[in-house]
Amino acid sequence: xxxxxxxxxxxxxxxxxxxxxxxxxxxxxxxxxxxxxxxxxxxxxxxxxxxxxxxxxxxxxxxxxxxxxxxxxxxxxxxxxxxxxxxxxxxxxxxxxxxxxxxxxxxxxxxxx
Amino acid sequence: xxxxxxxxxxxxxxxxxxxxxxxxxxxxxxxxxxxxxxxxxxxxxxxxxxxxxxxxxxxxxxxxxxxxxxxxxxxxxxxxxxxxxxxxxxxxxxxxxxxxxxxxxxxxxxx
Numbered sequence: 001x002x003x004x005x006x007x008x009x010x011x012x013x014x015x016x017x018x019x020x021x022x023x024x025x026x027x028x029x030x031x032x033x034x035x036x037x038x039x040x041x042x043x044x045x046x047x048x049x050x051x052x053x054x055x056x057x058x059x060x061x062x063x064x065x066x067x068x069x070x071x072x073x074x075x076x077x078x079x080x081x082x083x084x085x086x087x088x089x090x091x092x093x094x095x096x097x098x099x100x101x102x103x104x105x106x107x108x109x110x111x112x113x
Numbered sequence: 114x115x116x117x118x119x120x121x122x123x124x125x126x127x128x129x130x131x132x133x134x135x136x137x138x139x140x141x142x143x144x145x146x147x148x149x150x151x152x153x154x155x156x157x158x159x160x161x162x163x164x165x166x167x168x169x170x171x172x173x174x175x176x177x178x179x180x181x182x183x184x185x186x187x188x189x190x191x192x193x194x195x196x197x198x199x200x201x202x203x204x205x206x207x208x209x210x211x212x213x214x215x216x217x218x219x220x221x222x223x224x
Contacts, residue, residue, distance in 0.1 A: 004156075033211070042200065042215060043157070043200070043202075043212075044214075045211050045212070048211070058211075101162055102147070102159070102212060104149075104157045105156050107155065109154065
């Protein structure tokens with residue numbers, strides 16, 4: 001399985017600001033994903049980060065609010081823009097390689113005040 | 114629309130008291146069913162993938178089984194360190210497709 005790191009591990013941000021979360025994998029992976037886990041809830045997929053092309057967003061998530069970059073096969077960023085308290089969540093990066101199993105990073109705990 | 118329902122929402126066991134967690138699913142063309150363990154404040158940890166009805170997989174005190182409508186995660190003689198939230202997810206269709214997660218079962222094992 002891949003080793004996945006995320007930065008920052010947690011942050012407290014003010015309403016109206018933006019935060020960029022980084023995801024680094026120790027090996028080249030086929031697909032990378034970004035999930036949100038709101039307090040007491042399960043995981044919701046935000047988007048699939050495609051290398052060399054625009055991300056594919058799930059219903060209810062838009063690029064202006066959650067811009068994603070994936071410059072290579074081991075790195076991706078998710079930006080949470082113009083934040084509100086409703087954006088307070090854990091944001092998780094996940095990857096899949098040759099098999100269809102997904103492995104998750106440790107998460108970024110975001111609190112918006 | 115793919116749906117995953119996990120039960121119970123929470124389960125409290127005494128150490129050594131075996132039990133099972135349930136994951137019921139509705140999906141058009143199951144490609145795989147996944148079990149994860151999630152500790153508080155951490156990302157989900159991959160446990161098992163099951164691909165076809167009748168398949169079983171084991172890891173230490175955990176055993177996962179799969180039928181055409183549901184999966185069970187059996188926990189034999191649990192220990193306090195097995196306390197966590199257990200998540201079930203399904204993947205449908207051909208090729209790669211995204212995962213649909215259930216809400217999880219929060220397991221607490223008391224010494």
